[in-house]
Amino acid sequence: MLYLAFRNLFRHKIRLLIAVGGISLALxxxxxxxxxxxxxxxxxxxxxxxxxxxxxxxQEGIRNxxxxxxxxxxxxxxxxxxxxxxxxxxxxLYISTTLDTGKDSHLVYLIGLPPTATAGKPWRIAEGxxxxxxxxxxxxxxxxxxxxxxxxxxIKVFGQPFKIVGLSEKTANLLNAIAFISFADFAQxxxxxxxxxxxxxxxxxxxxxxxxAGQIEQQVPGVTALARSDFAGQxxxxxxxxxxDIINIMNLVGFLIGLTVMALxxxxxxxxxxxxxxxxxxxxxxNSHLYRVVLYQATANTLLGLALALLIxxxxxxxxxxxxxxLTLEITFVSVxxxxxxxxxxxxxxxxxxxxxIAKLDPAKVFSGGKV
Amino acid sequence: xxxxxxxxATDKQNLNSATLVVENLSxxxxxxxxxxxxxxxxxxNVEPGEVVLIMGPSGSGKSxxxxxxxxLLKPSSGSIQxxxxxxxxxxxxxxxxxxxxxxxxxxxxFNLLSSLTALDNVALVAELAGLKHQEARQQAxxxxxxxxxxxxxxxxxxxxxxxxKQRVAVARALVNNxxxxxxxxxxxxxxxxxxxxxxxxxxxxxxxxxxxxxIVSHDQRIKDVADRVLWLEDGEFKEIAQMFxxxxxxxxxxxxxxxxxxxxxxxLYFCSRGCLNEFNTDPASFSQS
Numbered sequence: 033m034l035y036l037a038f039r040n041l042f043r044h045k046i047r048l049l050i051a052v053g054g055i056s057l058a059l060x061x062x063x064x065x066x067x068x069x070x071x072x073x074x075x076x077x078x079x080x081x082x083x084x085x086x087x088x089x090x091q092e093g094i095r096n097x098x099x100x101x102x103x104x105x106x107x108x109x110x111x112x113x114x115x116x117x118x119x120x121x122x123x124x125l126y127i128s129t130t131l132d133t134g135k136d137s138h139l140v141y142l143i144g145l146p147p148t149a150t151a152g153k154p155w156r157i158a159e160g161x162x163x164x165x166x167x168x169x170x171x172x173x174x175x176x177x178x179x180x181x182x183x184x185x186x187i188k189v190f191g192q193p194f195k196i197v198g199l200s201e202k203t204a205n206l207l208n209a210i211a212f213i214s215f216a217d218f219a220q221x222x223x224x225x226x227x228x229x230x231x232x233x234x235x236x237x238x239x240x241x242x243x244x245a246g247q248i249e250q251q252v253p254g255v256t257a258l259a260r261s262d263f264a265g266q267x268x269x270x271x272x273x274x275x276x277d278i279i280n281i282m283n284l285v286g287f288l289i290g291l292t293v294m295a296l297x298x299x300x301x302x303x304x305x306x307x308x309x310x311x312x313x314x315x316x317x318x319n320s321h322l323y324r325v326v327l328y329q330a331t332a333n334t335l336l337g338l339a340l341a342l343l344i345x346x347x348x349x350x351x352x353x354x355x356x357x358x359l360t361l362e363i364t365f366v367s368v369x370x371x372x373x374x375x376x377x378x379x380x381x382x383x384x385x386x387x388x389x390i391a392k393l394d395p396a397k398v399f400s401g402g403k404v
Numbered sequence: 405x406x407x408x409x410x411x412x413a414t415d416k417q418n419l420n421s422a423t424l425v426v427e428n429l430s431x432x433x434x435x436x437x438x439x440x441x442x443x444x445x446x447x448x449n450v451e452p453g454e455v456v457l458i459m460g461p462s463g464s465g466k467s468x469x470x471x472x473x474x475x476l477l478k479p480s481s482g483s484i485q486x487x488x489x490x491x492x493x494x495x496x497x498x499x500x501x502x503x504x505x506x507x508x509x510x511x512x513x514f515n516l517l518s519s520l521t522a523l524d525n526v527a528l529v530a531e532l533a534g535l536k537h538q539e540a541r542q543q544a545x546x547x548x549x550x551x552x553x554x555x556x557x558x559x560x561x562x563x564x565x566x567x568x569k570q571r572v573a574v575a576r577a578l579v580n581n582x583x584x585x586x587x588x589x590x591x592x593x594x595x596x597x598x599x600x601x602x603x604x605x606x607x608x609x610x611x612x613x614x615x616x617x618x619i620v621s622h623d624q625r626i627k628d629v630a631d632r633v634l635w636l637e638d639g640e641f642k643e644i645a646q647m648f649x650x651x652x653x654x655x656x657x658x659x660x661x662x663x664x665x666x667x668x669x670x671x672l673y674f675c676s677r678g679c680l681n682e683f684n685t686d687p688a689s690f691s692q693s
Contacts, residue, residue, distance in 0.1 A: 035524065036520065036524075039524070043518070043519035308517050311515045311517070312517075313500070314474075314476060315503060315529055315532070316501065
């Protein structure tokens with residue numbers, strides 16, 4: 033029966049092409065969206081991942097960077113430093129704001145860095161310096177390129193001019209970029225002297241970040257301390273929560289398109305072979321034999337569609353960065369597994385109607401040239 | 405009740421040796437005033453190796469009878485026994501296995517699976533019956549070779565001639581070693597030569613392999629290969645000796661219902677006054693034909 037299913041499938045190449053093409057495009061919709069969201073998740077945690085900090089200490093209750101405001105008294109910095117297991121601390125100021133280049137305005141995470149920062153500074157510098165001094169700013173190189181900015185140019189933050197002294201790499205994503213100014217400038221602009229947003233903490237060799245974070249929370253009142261991986265996890269969760277509805281809707285759209293294409297294809301394929309199925313019934317094939325043929329065909333169509341969808345998505349992963357440096361796609365095993373399972377569900381559901389048709393076939397009508 | 409070979413209680417030995425024993429078989433459609441009796445109280449037995457040809461006009465009940473004999477249609481009453489086992493009262497679930505193992509079907513339109521080669525068409529039915537893939541293919545190769553199709557094994561049906569397609573269909577009918585072969589108008593889509601070859605083939609199979617063959621056909625040309633010719637009309641078997649061919653339209657007509665014409669000391673039988681009138685306009689042309 034498997035053999036018959038495959039021969040039927042490959043005998044009608046145009047139909048196969050339409051079915052596989054249709055299902056693959058539907059699955060690409062799901063896979064590509066997953067890949068984009070995963071890419072965004074990773075980009076969103078890029079600063080955290082590359083900050084060099086083992087622990088992020090924030091105002092109590094603050095567990096991520098995006099769309100939050102954390103304010104701690106600067107006395108906290110010394111308290112954190114005293115906690116056993118802590119190697120070094122870097123206080124930073126942080127806010128989400130816009131940056132005016134004169135040509136455009138850009139949404140940025142603005143970081144205020146102390147001159148002796150051991151963590152939280154740009155991790156890859158294309159040109160210039162990593163830590164800005166008074167009146168200076170380090171911006172993302174892609175953002176600068178888009179607005180034809182170069183070292184020495186001036187841009188405005190909170191209405192104040194800053195001279196570009198450094199161009200950082202990998203510090204922009206689809207939604208925003210990261211810019212760095214000096215801690216003192218940040219404090220002056222915001223009028224928030226004697227406060228810090230986060231204390232980026234490194235632990236001594238051999239120490240567990242989770243353990244030390246727990247000790248910080250015990251010994252320093254009014255703070256939430258999270259190991260870097262936990263802090264990044266919380267950040268990802270925010271992205272996922274923000275995009276969950278969109279992803280679910282697009283997954284549903286992709287699923288419905290795939291299901292429609294497959295259902296139509298398998299249905300028409302079965303209807304066109306009604307007489308042959310009727311013949312098989314007349315010579316003694318059980319309904320279960322014929323159901324298997326339909327299911328094999330639906331599954332094979334869908335798996336071919338899935339394979340093509342994966343290929344297209346992998347190509348998108350490779351090609352998209354050439355057209356948009358801020359957009360990266362990342363395919364995950366979970367996403368492939370989800371789409372694979374979804375494909376099997378599509379195959380199973382699309383086979384239901386044809387199977388019902390086969391069940392109703394009267395094998396007697398094959399006789400005397402009757403059309404079943 | 406009309407029967408071709410009435411079964412008597414004393415004819416026990418004959419009954420036991422018969423492949424197929426049909427007793428008082430009827431099929432009714434509808435009920436009350438709309439009731440139609442397609443097959444009416446028919447009895448028949450077919451011996452191993454016997455070729456029975458069932459003829460009759462359209463709507464006479466031939467197809468209904470064949471469907472019942474092939475376990476594709478439940479009779480309204482009566483019984484069908486195949487090799488001593490009653491199959492007419494089996495449940496729907498058991499019928500596919502009976503059809504698969506006990507019957508071989510040959511169809512008017514060949515009904516080969518279009519996407520499978522000649523070999524695969526035959527092997528598939530063997531696989532359905534439980535043979536392993538390789539065994540089924542081997543069996544199919546042997547049969548197709550016997551039927552002279554060894555050079556057509558890998559051909560798709562669309563590449564085969566009508567005669568070749570019907571031989572593949574015959575091989576498919578034989579692959580599960582059935583006791584009875586049921587052929588529905590097997591020569592209808594074949595030319596005279598191929599039609600005759602197929603009939604000879606079915607006859608040889610019956611005689612050499614002791615399989616019973618029942619053929620339903622309109623084709624007058626194949627009467628000579630049958631051991632028995634039965635005439636079915638209005639759901640009943642009629643005496644074949646009382647059937648005559650209309651010289652105008654070629655239709656076989658029952659003596660009692662025919663329009664008669666005495667001419668040159670011979671009696672001519674017409675299906676209708678129309679044919680008789682047509683004959684009278686130019687008798688010579690019909691006499692020559």
